[in-house]
Amino acid sequence: MDSKHDILNTLRRDPVPDTGLPALDGPWLTFEQPLDQFREVLAAVGGQSLVAAHEGDLPHALAQLPSFRAAQRVWSLVPPVASVGRDWTTVTDPHELEVLDYCVAPGALGVAENAAVWIAHPTVPHRAALFLAQHLVLVVPGRSLVHTMHEAYARIPPGQTSFGLFISGPSKTADIEQALVIGAHGPRSLTVVLTGTDFPASRFSP
Amino acid sequence: MRIGLFIPCYIDQLYPDVGMATAELLEKLGVEVEFPVEQTCCGQPMANTGCQPETRPLAFKFLKIFRDFPYVVCPSGSCVAMVRYHYREHLSGQPGFEELVGKTFELCEFLVDVLKVKPLAGSFPYQVGIHQSCHGLRGLRLASSSEVVGPSFSKMRYLLEALEGITFSQLDRPDECCGFGGTFSINEEAVSSQMGLDRLADHERVGTQVLTAPDMSCLMHLSGLMRRRGTRLPVMHIAQILAGRAVSAAY
Amino acid sequence: MAHTTVEHAADAAAFIQNQERTRWHDQALWFVRAKRDKAARAVPEWEQLRALAGQIKRHTLAHLADYLLQFEEQALRHGAQVHWARNADEHNQIVLEILQRHLVRKVVKSKSMLTEECHLNPYLERHGIEVVDTDLGERIMQLRQEPPSHIVLPAIHIKKEEVGQTFHTHLGTQADATDPNYLAEAARGHLREKFMAAAAGITGVNFAVAETGGVVVCTNEGNADIGVALPPLHIASVGIEKLIPRWADLAIFTRLLARNATGQPVTAYTSHFHGPIPGGELHLVLVDNGRTTLRAHDVFRESLCCIRCGACLNTCPVYRRSGGHSYHATIPGPIGSVLNAAHDPRTYYSLPYACSLCGSCADVCPVKIPLDQQLLYLRGTIAGAKHLPLAKRLLMKLTSFVMQRTWLYTFAGRLARWWLPKLPRFLVYNRLNAWGKQREIPAFPKKSFRELYQNRQRHGQ
Numbered sequence: 001m002d003s004k005h006d007i008l009n010t011l012r013r014d015p016v017p018d019t020g021l022p023a024l025d026g027p028w029l030t031f032e033q034p035l036d037q038f039r040e041v042l043a044a045v046g047g048q049s050l051v052a053a054h055e056g057d058l059p060h061a062l063a064q065l066p067s068f069r070a071a072q073r074v075w076s077l078v079p080p081v082a083s084v085g086r087d088w089t090t091v092t093d094p095h096e097l098e099v100l101d102y103c104v105a106p107g108a109l110g111v112a113e114n115a116a117v118w119i120a121h122p123t124v125p126h127r128a129a130l131f132l133a134q135h136l137v138l139v140v141p142g143r144s145l146v147h148t149m150h151e152a153y154a155r156i157p158p159g160q161t162s163f164g165l166f167i168s169g170p171s172k173t174a175d176i177e178q179a180l181v182i183g184a185h186g187p188r189s190l191t192v193v194l195t196g197t198d199f200p201a202s203r204f205s206p
Numbered sequence: 207m208r209i210g211l212f213i214p215c216y217i218d219q220l221y222p223d224v225g226m227a228t229a230e231l232l233e234k235l236g237v238e239v240e241f242p243v244e245q246t247c248c249g250q251p252m253a254n255t256g257c258q259p260e261t262r263p264l265a266f267k268f269l270k271i272f273r274d275f276p277y278v279v280c281p282s283g284s285c286v287a288m289v290r291y292h293y294r295e296h297l298s299g300q301p302g303f304e305e306l307v308g309k310t311f312e313l314c315e316f317l318v319d320v321l322k323v324k325p326l327a328g329s330f331p332y333q334v335g336i337h338q339s340c341h342g343l344r345g346l347r348l349a350s351s352s353e354v355v356g357p358s359f360s361k362m363r364y365l366l367e368a369l370e371g372i373t374f375s376q377l378d379r380p381d382e383c384c385g386f387g388g389t390f391s392i393n394e395e396a397v398s399s400q401m402g403l404d405r406l407a408d409h410e411r412v413g414t415q416v417l418t419a420p421d422m423s424c425l426m427h428l429s430g431l432m433r434r435r436g437t438r439l440p441v442m443h444i445a446q447i448l449a450g451r452a453v454s455a456a457y
Numbered sequence: 458m459a460h461t462t463v464e465h466a467a468d469a470a471a472f473i474q475n476q477e478r479t480r481w482h483d484q485a486l487w488f489v490r491a492k493r494d495k496a497a498r499a500v501p502e503w504e505q506l507r508a509l510a511g512q513i514k515r516h517t518l519a520h521l522a523d524y525l526l527q528f529e530e531q532a533l534r535h536g537a538q539v540h541w542a543r544n545a546d547e548h549n550q551i552v553l554e555i556l557q558r559h560l561v562r563k564v565v566k567s568k569s570m571l572t573e574e575c576h577l578n579p580y581l582e583r584h585g586i587e588v589v590d591t592d593l594g595e596r597i598m599q600l601r602q603e604p605p606s607h608i609v610l611p612a613i614h615i616k617k618e619e620v621g622q623t624f625h626t627h628l629g630t631q632a633d634a635t636d637p638n639y640l641a642e643a644a645r646g647h648l649r650e651k652f653m654a655a656a657a658g659i660t661g662v663n664f665a666v667a668e669t670g671g672v673v674v675c676t677n678e679g680n681a682d683i684g685v686a687l688p689p690l691h692i693a694s695v696g697i698e699k700l701i702p703r704w705a706d707l708a709i710f711t712r713l714l715a716r717n718a719t720g721q722p723v724t725a726y727t728s729h730f731h732g733p734i735p736g737g738e739l740h741l742v743l744v745d746n747g748r749t750t751l752r753a754h755d756v757f758r759e760s761l762c763c764i765r766c767g768a769c770l771n772t773c774p775v776y777r778r779s780g781g782h783s784y785h786a787t788i789p790g791p792i793g794s795v796l797n798a799a800h801d802p803r804t805y806y807s808l809p810y811a812c813s814l815c816g817s818c819a820d821v822c823p824v825k826i827p828l829d830q831q832l833l834y835l836r837g838t839i840a841g842a843k844h845l846p847l848a849k850r851l852l853m854k855l856t857s858f859v860m861q862r863t864w865l866y867t868f869a870g871r872l873a874r875w876w877l878p879k880l881p882r883f884l885v886y887n888r889l890n891a892w893g894k895q896r897e898i899p900a901f902p903k904k905s906f907r908e909l910y911q912n913r914q915r916h917g918q
């Protein structure tokens with residue numbers, strides 16, 4: 001018998017009492033000021049946040065970051081922030097993205113309890129850009145904030161994109177004597193720009 | 207109210223005053239105390255070593271001795287946990303067993319939950335370190351454990367709180383195990399001793415003057431470590447404090 | 458050849474010899490436990506989450522065959538390829554075959570306890586494939602040719618000086634370097650090269666969702682993500698106990714996992730894979746390797762609910778003072794003691810006894826596995842199967858014999874209290890008396906409680 005049927009037969013041969021699948025109805029944690037909560041947690045996990053009231057303010061907001069101003073290779077997926085260095089849309093081999101200083105990507109929603117931002121694959125043609133860039137900027141509509149992961153998963157259509165992820169803060173490690181080091185393999189910094197209401201929803205939808 | 211007093215073997219042989227204090231305390235609160243002399247040991251050392259055939263006759267003996275008491279009270283959380291949680295595999299279905307489980311109480315539990323006493327009056331002007339013996343803490347839930355999220359409570363502290371002059375130690379690790387663990391103290395001598403020394407260091411650092419617990423076995427281990435090192439933090443079973451014993455009666 | 462057994466107590470005693478390191482190890486892990494407490498307390502519905510997580514996992518085990526089939530069907534729909542492995546050998550063969558078919562010589566791997574359990578690395582290396590562990594802690598251990606000592610913090614037992622030496626030898630960093638930032642930066646550069654050169658990425662899986670056919674991987678470093686974003690080939694090893702029924706269940710588990718593991722509100726990266734990277738392949742290898750046997754057992758079944766958060770290790774007062782290597786197992790600590798002794802009680806007979814039965818592990822476990830009770834149960838199995846040393850078994854028989862006879866117990870007690878204090882010290886405190894190595898035995902009272910009490914009854918109050 002092949003392994004699949006062998007495993008399944010064994011599982012079916014040994015019945016196990018069922019206690020039922022529970023409903024997940026909460027009530028769950030909520031915050032009076034989800035935006036403040038998000039920013040506070042983001043800072044605690046090593047990230048930083050900026051606010052931009054209008055779409056047009058984005059370049060100006062990012063210009064506050066010295067490393068962004070100095071960046072030679074920027075791939076921006078969020079107009080009106082301009083890409084720098086080359087036309088990154090022509091990249092076919094993701095290895096080429098290793099040189100990126102910055103990646104600016106749209107985040108679909110933010111979670112107040114843990115500062116996680118959901119990013120779905122089609123909005124980022126090469127997902128490697130999210131991890132290889134030295135610095136990452138996620139642009140997240142302020143109105144997309146939810147309180148907890150329960151709401152977040154409820155809003156994300158399950159399994160529609162081949163890849164999607166939550167990012168909470170920059171990459172980090174504490175594997176050397178529990179000392180926190182920011183910038184393990186992925187971005188050395190994460191900036192979340194929380195935007196006002198005049199941003200096109202299509203760019204961000206989960 | 208009549209109770210059967212269940213005195214663990216090591217208290218009987220090594221810490222008789224803990225038994226006396228328990229009896230006196232209960233009597234003072236109007237309880238009619240009876241000590242059935244046939245009792246020996248609940249079987250916990252055998253059970254915790256995994257020797258079930260050796261535990262079994264002791265479980266039967268215990269049931270026979272205590273079956274007819276309206277309540278069974280014991281100054282040890284660990285031995286009560288044995289009866290409540292681990293006799294089932296031996297005594298399930300035996301007449302009187304389910305009732306026995308429901309009516310066997312650790313002393314503090316009995317005072318707070320059954321007698322519903324108010325905090326006891328008296329004077330004990332010391333900084334007391336409560337050692338949360340694990341089987342009482344996480345087995346019987348005599349107090350909230352630090353791992354679990356929820357309201358904090360402690361039946362020991364509740365009973366002691368009204369004593370005049372008493373204060374309580376705020377430990378770094380409020381309920382870390384002392385390392386006694388029954389036969390663990392022998393099987394894993396090095397870890398067991400290290401755990402005890404660390405526990406004592408926490409108490410010494412915050413200035414505990416009297417160390418108390420609802421289980422004398424933890425205190426036996428901790429005081430054994432101290433006596434070897436020549437340090438002497440008085441240890442008292444909580445029954446001794448509640449019965450009004452002076453610190454000079456401490457072990 | 459004599460059967461080699463793991464003697465935890467001896468290794469623990471050796472570990473404790475180095476007092477300074479033991480204290481450091483204990484405190485490092487307690488620090489993680491304290492962060493966990495703080496994070497848990499920030500969630501008012503924490504205990505509800507634990508209860509739900511436990512129920513979801515137990516329910517999934519009851520219907521595991523159905524959920525596995527649902528998972529497979531959905532995964533295939535997304536274009537993933539699904540493989541089934543009865544045991545470690547089959548798993549390793551499947552992985553090797555996929556790699557060989559793609560002519561892969563270099564692989565990067567993110568943390569996966571399952572591939573450790575299957576000893577995948579040495580297997581692939583024997584077949585000429587370079588496997589690089591990319592989690593920093595695991596890479597440190599790989600370079601040192603030592604097994605990890607913790608399931609979440611693989612190098613928790615290693616000091617920064619030692620990391621410095623290892624990196625000096627293997628990565629050419631400055632001699633005597635100890636700055637974690639400098640060392641981590643060196644590893645970043647070193648591993649970037651490995652990422653750029655790898656032709657396939659292997660990951661473990663934290664959760665596999667039956668409803669969607671997707672797998673979820675949680676990391677802080679982003680190593681799993683880089684490892685499978687560059688090459689076109691992603692192989693994920695999935696223990697069959699990783700299944701959860703619904704997409705919405707992920708909320709429960711992602712809220713619990715990182716908070717309970719390290720005190721973070723969530724891992725930095727929580728990545729959801731539904732099908733291959735465009736133009737590439739995703740292979741999901743579903744592995745049994747003893748899990749169906751555990752599942753059939755009424756007591757041990759619950760250990761399959763484990764989500765490998767590592768919290769029971771962090772909280773265990775024995776683990777903290779004996780180090781992960783004293784367990785001689787891929788998974789150490791409370792859950793490791795259960796899994797290993799349940800699987801091979803003869804070799805691991807001492808692990809269930811490396812436990813004071815304090816219960817902290819069960820109270821900290823996000824899926825409420827009664828670990829202490831499982832260890833106690835295992836002691837019964839071990840003693841029953843006579844894996845326990847004879848002297849210990851005889852002592853218990855003797856104790857039971859005495860305790861069954863009240864007169865003998867009373868007599869023995871009186872004799873001991875009369876006799877022991879009169880013995881010369883060397884007869885009481887010697888090699889045979891483990892209690893007395895660091896502890897005094899209690900002062901023996903003249904009279905037992907029963908004597909005092911009966912006297913009092915006789916002479917009135």
Ligand code: SF4
Pocket residue numbers: 772773774775776790791811812813814815816817818819828829832
């Ligand atoms: S019960 Fe045992 S295994 Fe669990 S934390 Fe306590 S000592 Fe460790």
Ligand code: SF4
Pocket residue numbers: 762763764765766767768769770792818821822823824825826828
């Ligand atoms: S047994 Fe529980 S506490 Fe231990 S690693 Fe598994 S899930 Fe975490």
